[in-house]
Amino acid sequence: MNIQNLLNPIWSLVPSVLMLGCATSISNSYDHRNGTTEKMPQLNPTASISDQGIEMELQYSLEGYLEYAALQNAGLRSKFSQWKAALERIPQVYSLPDPKFNYGYYISEVETRVGPQNHRVGIAQTFPWFGELGLRNDKASEEAEIAKERFDAEKVRLFYQVKAAYYEYYYLGQAIDITHQNIELLKNLEGVAQAKVRAGSGIGGVMQAQIEIGKLEDRLKTLNEMRLPVLGKLNVAVGLEIENHLPMPKTITYSPVSIEWDLLSSFINKSNHEVKRLKHQVKTRSIDVALAKKQFYPDVQLGVDYIATGESANPGISDSGKDPVMVMFSLNIPLWYGKKRAALAEAEHQYHASIADLQNSRNQLNADLKMALFEFQDAERKFILYQTTLTTLARNSLNVARESYEGGRVEFSELIDAQRLLLEFQLSYERARTDHEISLAKIERILGRKLPQPLQMEGSPKL
Template sequence: MFCTLDRPGKGRGRLLLMLALLAVPSLALAEGNVLTLDNALRAARDNNPELAAVRWDIDIAEGERRQAGVLPNPELGWEVEDTRSGKQTTTVSVSQMFELGGKRGARLDVAGRDADIAALELERQGNVLRADVIAAFQAAVQAQEGLQLAEQSLQLSERGLQVVQGRVKAGSASPVEATRAQVQVSEVRLERGRAEQALTVAYQQLAAVTGAPMARFDSVEGRSDDDAAVPSRTVLLERLEQTADMRLARLQIDQREAALALARTQRIPDLTVSVGSQYSETDRERINVVGLSLPIPLFDRNQGNILAAARRADQARDQRNGAELRLRSEVIQALAQWGTANQEVSAFERSILPSAQQAQDTATRGFERGKFAFLDVLDAQRTLVAARLQYLQSQAQRNEARMRLERIFGDLDLASR
């Protein structure tokens, strides 16, 4: 980009505009320290090594499918009879094996099932990764809120200490109360330290699940599921058969059945046809040679592999039934946990937290006026801090229940419609 400075004022204006444009990326970089949920999900899809490893299974299955359809290679043979000079008989032949009994088609069927399983496994792993990212993201949000609450509690305790120290100087309170207030401040500072450590751990776990070796963000900012309604139990159970887990379980039955069909085709022997030319030095004559060979299935009829394949198919059916029972139980438990956590969160927001805050404010004002003892203030502070921590735990329980369902159904908003 070039510009001509026709006039001093005009050139100065263009220069300022260019400097402003150059400053835009630095502002975007500064804002990039805040990680959003959408960016975290995008980074996980692009960089998570476990999901990347699962993606390779699709190419692996495609390679195996191609190999399953390849015909056997012909064989070139060379044979010499009687090594004495002038009496040798030399035979050159080409042999080709022909698979009988539909072996090639059965192999292609098995390979096709394997490719379908690889695609479904990628979908299932994508659902699990999405739920893990959201869970780690929500845990980071919870850790941020926990640190904020710890800092608020510290400010509250320090204010109480200042009030006590003022009353001790005025001679209206015992120095013992100042000691108690100092102990309370020390305890809350330790809590804040633990909250800072929990936040560091949560950030690192979020970075790991998105495929980053370390957290390169300073905070997280994402959606809030506070208003999300508990999905209908009937709707989710009806759609259980459509989940990736159940489709994968059914497809594994089909794959085992295809493997059983392939094992049965192995009972039929393959035919080998050979065509060649034989030259005799004794007779000075060349003759054509045609041969057929066919194994006699006298002892090995692949009976052991057929039995094993049949039992694997039965095993896959039992595994499918077990997966359905497990998923049904998981859905019912997660919905119950979500409903209970929702009630707890509502109770905290509606009455418990406001009442605890009001009790703490009343106790502090009453202590300042000499109406309450400092033990009452400590009691109110501890009650408020405990209520806030329990409120965070209830939110965490609700998020955990939602993520349990997200791992099964994928995007729960779409699954519950």
């Protein structure tokens, strides 16, 4: 008997052995290319992210930097690839183990009444206990959701990093311009003091002006030297080379975004990606508990063996040379209960730990939100104060001090004090304006979503 004839009967039995597994798979199929199951929401990784990034033109604006970072940042691409990898794991865990094929050749033929047994071939399929494959599928689906939330959280974190770096770069540019303007102002005041010297006054005013000019020139040099490290943060966040040149923003849009603050905490529970990730983690741990309980039940193995039998040496024997077919059933015995109880206890402890992690994360995020709200309101108050009152008063005070100095009614030191106050208020105004936008970006990072605009905060002044 040749090998082909020997194997033909066993191949004809393979479909019936595997039918049970196929039926199980069809009942809850998973299309991992589209990322859908009957039990989980659709997961469609955005096609705009690629493994190596894509070529695109950079727009020199905050929106342009955010768009570029979303497509080019290496850290975000890494999280995206991890999400895609997690999706590809689902069809792996929801498949049956590979069937086992076995072949045996009798070196010493076994003589039977109907003839000598020459070869033995068989195939067997192992089936996990009822429901185990479904639990594994659910766990892999939850892990894919966890990877998705990690990707979304990284995107939110990246956008905050880009915004914070962009606003700091803006503030640096404004500080340089304001300092340069005040140097020119002091030089003008120095000219006024020199005119007083020519008229017979003392030289003290000129010296004071030169000292203040020297101090501001040193500050200006420091600010200019800060440009590279501040720009480097923006470049890294956007996904550019660290020494790439980007123009300094000339202005930023003031965002009078406000809302009833008691609603923000509910936003954390609904949209914060860390909270959503931990919720899926709790579900994953609960599935681990269910899987640990399944270990107390056996796995079942079904198989078919075919034995090739030669013709009997005794003539006239009925069924001479008939090939027997044997159906096999086996199962493993979950005997070592101590090990399985420990695995179940471990899964339960991990489940309770995940619940505690979720609660701790909510508490920490609420505390962070309260601090971010304080920073937002404090920056908004200062921004309005400097914009509507203090800067104007300081500029008027400087004009009055200059007229008084020219008229000989005050010393030059009072003129210098007025100039210092104006410089301080101008820088404080831009600092408050920058902090306002950074704190708003921080709130959006904590909430995991962009706040709708414009909204009026309860109790907030209207602009």
